[in-house]
Each structure stands twice: as structure tokens, then as C-alpha cells.
Amino acid sequence: MNGEIITIGNELTSGRTPDLNSWYAAGKLTASGLSVTRVTSVGDNEEMVSHALKMVSESSRFVIVTGGLGSTEDDMTCRIVANALDRPLYPDHQMLEKIKAHVKARGAEMTPPLHKMALLPEGATMISPSGDTCGFSLAKKDVRFYFLPGVPEQMRHLMDKFVLPELLSLYETVPVVRQRLLKLYGLSEPRIAEIFVKLRGKPTDAVLGFYPHFPENHITVSLQGEDESTVTAELDQVEAEILSLVGDYVFSTGNQEMEEVVGRLLTERGKTISVAESCTGGLIGHRLTNVPGSSDYFCGGVVSYSNQSKVNMLGVDVETINKYGAVSDETAQEMARGIRERMKSNLGLAVTGIAGPDGGNKDKPVGTVYIGLSNAEEVFSRRYRFWGQRKQIKLNTSMMALDWIRRYLNGDQILSGI
Numbered sequence: 206m207n208g209e210i211i212t213i214g215n216e217l218t219s220g221r222t223p224d225l226n227s228w229y230a231a232g233k234l235t236a237s238g239l240s241v242t243r244v245t246s247v248g249d250n251e252e253m254v255s256h257a258l259k260m261v262s263e264s265s266r267f268v269i270v271t272g273g274l275g276s277t278e279d280d281m282t283c284r285i286v287a288n289a290l291d292r293p294l295y296p297d298h299q300m301l302e303k304i305k306a307h308v309k310a311r312g313a314e315m316t317p318p319l320h321k322m323a324l325l326p327e328g329a330t331m332i333s334p335s336g337d338t339c340g341f342s343l344a345k346k347d348v349r350f351y352f353l354p355g356v357p358e359q360m361r362h363l364m365d366k367f368v369l370p371e372l373l374s375l376y377e378t379v380p381v382v383r384q385r386l387l388k389l390y391g392l393s394e395p396r397i398a399e400i401f402v403k404l405r406g407k408p409t410d411a412v413l414g415f416y417p418h419f420p421e422n423h424i425t426v427s428l429q430g431e432d433e434s435t436v437t438a439e440l441d442q443v444e445a446e447i448l449s450l451v452g453d454y455v456f457s458t459g460n461q462e463m464e465e466v467v468g469r470l471l472t473e474r475g476k477t478i479s480v481a482e483s484c485t486g487g488l489i490g491h492r493l494t495n496v497p498g499s500s501d502y503f504c505g506g507v508v509s510y511s512n513q514s515k516v517n518m519l520g521v522d523v524e525t526i527n528k529y530g531a532v533s534d535e536t537a538q539e540m541a542r543g544i545r546e547r548m549k550s551n552l553g554l555a556v557t558g559i560a561g562p563d564g565g566n567k568d569k570p571v572g573t574v575y576i577g578l579s580n581a582e583e584v585f586s587r588r589y590r591f592w593g594q595r596k597q598i599k600l601n602t603s604m605m606a607l608d609w610i611r612r613y614l615n616g617d618q619i620l621s622g623i
Contacts, residue, residue: 206238206239206240206266206376207239207240207241207242207262207264207265207266208234208239208240208241208242208265208266208267208268208269208372209241209242209243209244209245209261209262209265209267209268209269210226210227210230210231210241210243210244210245210268210269210270210271211244211245211246211247211254211257211258211268211269211270211271212224212226212227212244212245212246212247212270212271212272212355213246213247213248213249213254213270213271213272213273213282213355214246214248214249214272214273214355215248215249217246217248217272218246218247218248219248224246225357226271226272226353226355226357226360227244227246227271229357229360229361229364230269230271230360230364231244233364233365233369234269234369234372235382235427236382236383236384236427237369237372237373237382238373238380238381238382238429239267239372239373239376242262242264242265243262243265245257249273249281251281251284251285254273254281254282254285254289255285255288255289258270258285258286258289258290258350259289261348265348266347266348266349267348267349267350267351267372268348268349268350268351269351269353269364269368270282270350270351270352270353271352271353271354271355271360272354272355273285273355274322274339274340274352274353274354274355282352283324283325283326283352284324286326286343286350286352287326287327290326290343290345290350292326292327292328292329292343292345293326293327294324294325294326294327295324295325295327296320296323296324297323297324297325297329297331299331300322300323300325300331300339301320301323303339304319304320304322304323325341326341326343328343328344329341329342329343330342330343332351332353332363332367332368333362333363333366333367338354338359338362338363339354340352340353340354340363340367342368342371349372349375351368353368380429380430380431381429381430381431381432381433381436382427382428382429382436383427383428383433383436383437383440384425384426384427384428385425385426385427385440385443385444385458386423386424386425386457386458386459386460387423387424387425387426387444387447387448387451387455387457387458388418388421388422388423388455388456388457388458388461388463389421389422389423389424389451389454389455389456390420390421390422390454390456390463390604390605390608391454391605391608392422392451392454394415394417394422397415397422397424397451398415400447400450400451401413401415403450404443404446404447404450407443407446409428409439409442409443410428410429410430410439411426411427411428411439411440411443412426412427412428413425413426414426414427419597419600420597420600420601420604421463421604424447426440426443426444426447428440428443444458453612453615453617456608456611462492462495463492463604463607463608463611464492464493464495464496464607465496466611467493467607467610467611467614468493468496468498468499468502470610470611470614470615471502471610471614472498472501472502474614476502476551476552476614477502477503477504477550477551477552478493478502478503478504478550478551478552478553478554478610479503479504479505479506479544479545479547479548479550479552479553479554480493480503480505480506480507480544480553480554480555480606481506481507481509481519481540481541481543481544481553481554481555481556482506482507482508482509482555482556483508483509483510483515483531483540483555483556483557483558484532484556484557484558484559484560484574484598484599484602485556485599485602485603485606486508486510486599487506487508488599488600488602488603489506489554489556489603489606489607490503490505490506490508492603492607493607504548504549504550505548506544507519507544509521509540512526512531515531515536515539515540515557518543518547519539519540519543519544519547520539520543520546520547521536521539521540521543522539525539530569531557532557532558532559532569532573532574532575533557533575534575534577534586534587534588535586536557536575537555537556537557537575537576537577537586538555538577538579538584538585538586539577540553540555540557540577541553541554541555541577541578541579541584541586542577542579542584544579545579545580551580551581552578552579552580552610552613553577553578553579553580553584554576554577554578554579554606554609554610555576555577555578555579555586556574556575556576556577556602556603556606557574557575557577558572558573558574558575558589558591558598558602559571559572559573559574560572560595560598560599560602561594561595561598562594562595570590571598572590572591572592572593572598573588573589573590574588574589574590574591574598574602574605575587575588575589576589576602576605576606576609578609578610578613589602589605591605
């Protein structure tokens with residue numbers, strides 16, 4: 206069940222691009238009960254790629270290779286594989302016809318580089334012959350090689366639809382491996398570390414993982430066993446213990462993003478929302494509308510960046526801004542009330558703050574943010590201080606504002622007063 210991953214590309218070894226392919230492949234393989242013993246990244250260098258292929262461990266039963274498949278000069282994986290594994294290149298008819306159809310559909314012409322893409326090592330089999338994304342596989346002795354594109358979306362498609370199912374079909378003794386993901390927001394890393402100390406004192410074989418994912422924190426719980434029911438029962442117990450310790454800081458127990466969770470709650474509660482944004486510049490509205498079906502609950506938003514726009518578009522009183530400032534509880538409350546009334550939504554959400562790097566002072570330093578929330582009966586606001594660069598402050602503000610909606614709709618007492 207042991208395997209390796211090789212990623213190819215100068216953009217990876219130079220640091221210009223993060224190696225998302227090995228991260229994704231390793232996670233998928235491990236979660237499926239397969240073991241990754243080595244990950245290797247090499248540049249677009251024929252000698253280094255060839256060496257990496259030849260150095261595959263004798264204990265490895267499969268190798269995932271990404272990158273270097275295409276029509277450009279540095280897309281040389283097929284040629285290197287042919288030399289390193291002693292498999293001469295030959296024109297694959299199925300691949301050639303696929304390329305011709307692709308070119309014809311776009312009104313282009315076949316060129317020598319495109320013909321080059323149809324050359325595969327002897328014994329290779331196309332992966333995804335019916336799709337737009339292609340790779341190939343081949344076997345050498347007891348090792349199965351899978352060669353996938355370097356584009357993350359294409360690689361993930363082939364990994365999920367073809368590579369993993371085939372690998373799992375080859376190993377009937379693969380144990381049951383399951384993993385739970387808990388996404389948290391608003392709880393510090395030291396506090397999570399304290400929780401881990403308590404959890405690790407419990408008698409369980411589950412493996413706990415902690416991964417900062419700004420501005421969120423992720424906790425994973427992994428367990429391997431012989432049967433599904435036993436693994437599921439123990440995971441349920443460990444997850445329940447974590448939830449009892451972290452409470453409402455967990456906003457998702459799966460892959461859902463915060464905006465998806467908020468959208469689901471708004472739909473379930475039959476509520477609508479509108480947003481008035483200053484320092485976030487439309488980021489909250491952008492996140493809300495990333496969710497399909499958001500038109501059912503999102504009435505609209507206003508980016509009231511200047512003081513005058515707050516007055517003209519939201520009805521904020523000039524005297525409020527003059528007396529308390531654009532970044533204040535009072536202004537945030539009037540923004541929230543104003544957007545709710547104008548959009549005729551159930552809830553009005555507002556943010557105003559200083560994202561930096563300039564504009565702060567002693568009383569209101571960079572990172573000072575006020576969030577306001579209004580319903581038909583009352584309006585509430587609170588001050589926060591976020592740290593980091595401008596983009597981090599904007600992202601954290603949007604996250605906290607959405608978390609307010611989540612907590613409000615769940616009746617969380619942390620927002621007592623609204």
C-alpha cells in the first residue's frame with residue numbers, strides 16, 4: 206500500500222507556486238488507507254526527473270507524477286519516461302484523435318507541438334479518454350505509475366475519478382480509514398493546544414491534527430480500523446468530546462465554507478440579509494454571492510467607502526460622523542439600520558474600520574473595526590482589533606461579520622443584546 210508522489214516544474218522548485226498537487230494527492234491517498242512514504246519535487250530538468258523516476262523505492266507499489274504534460278518545450282515528461290523506464294514513444298491513435306477534435310472545435314490548426322502530445326510511452330494507457338483532461342498510466346514490474354497534468358483542477362479531477370478508484374480496486378486488504386474535519390473561527394492557537402492536551406489524555410487510537418488556515422483553524426480526527434461501524438462510532442465519540450470543549454467556535458464539521466453555513470442558516474430560518482461595507486470593500490457581499498442560490502436570501506449590498514457615501518446611500522447622520530467618526534459604534538449601527546431599511550431585508554450587517562497600513566491613531570489604531578447588526582427591533586455593534594496586513598484585516602473582518610450572522614441565527618449568547 207506504499208506509494209510516492211513526484212511533482213515536476215520550475216515554478217515549484219523556485220517557490221513561485223505552492224505545491225498544491227502533492228498536498229492534495231497525499232491527503233486523498235492517506236484518507237483512503239494508502240500510505241505515502243516520499244514526496245519529491247524537481248524542476249524542468251531532464252536529468253533530475255529521470256533520476257527521480259529511477260529512484261522509486263522498491264517498497265512502493267504506486268507513483269503519482271504531476272506536471273510536464275503538454276505541448277510546450279518544457280513539457281517533456283513523456284520523453285523522459287520513455288528513456289527512464291525503457292519504454293519507447295509511439296503515436297497513440299486515441300490521443301491523436303482527441304487532440305484533433307479539441308483543435309477543430311476551437312477553429313485552430315494542428316501544429317507539430319500538438320502532434321507531440323499524442324506520443325505516449327509503450328504500454329501506456331490513457332486516463333480519462335472521454336474527458337477534456339488527460340493523463341496516462343503504465344506498469345513496470347510491480348509498480349504502477351500515474352502521470353497527471355500539473356494544473357491543480359485537472360490533476361484533482363483525474364485523481365478523484367480515475368486514479369484513486371483504480372488503486373483501491375487493486376488492494377482488497379486496505380483498512381477502513383476515516384477522517385473528520387472541524388473548522389473553527391475565533392479561538393486562538395494556544396487555546397486549541399490546551400484542548401489537544403486534554404484530548405490526548407483520552408484512551409483512543411484516533412490521530413488528531415491541527416492546521417492553522419488563516420483566519421480559521423482546522424482540527425482533523427483520523428482513525429483506521431477493520432470495520433466501518435467501529436471506526437464511525439469511535440470518531441463520533443472523539444468529535445463529540447471536541448465539540449464539548451470548543452463549543453460554538455466550530456462553524457463547520459465538514460468542507461463547508463463560512464458563507465455556505467450562513468446561507469444555509471438564512472434559508473432554514475427564512476431570513477434575508479443586506480450588507481453595508483466600508484473597510485472590506487465588498488468582500489462580504491462577494492463571499493455571500495459565491496454560494497449558489499444566494500439570491501433567495503441576499504437582498505444586496507452597498508460599498509460606502511467615503512463618509513459622504515455613508516450619508517447619501519445609507520442615511521448615516523452627518524453629526525454622527527462628525528462627533529464619533531466614520532469608524533465607530535454609532536456609525537456602524539446607523540449603517541446597519543440604513544441598509545436594512547433601504548433593502549427591506551430582515552437583517553442589516555455593516556462593517557467600518559481601518560485596514561491600514563495608514564489611517565490609524567492612538568485611540569483607533571490600524572486594525573480597529575466596528576461591526577453592526579440590525580433587525581426590526583434593535584441594532585447592536587461591537588469593536589474589534591485585528592492584526593496583520595491590509596488583506597488579512599479585510600479577510601478577518603469579513604469572517605467575523607459572517608460569524609456574527611451564524612451565531613445570531615443560532616441564538617448564540619455571545620451576541621447578547623440583539
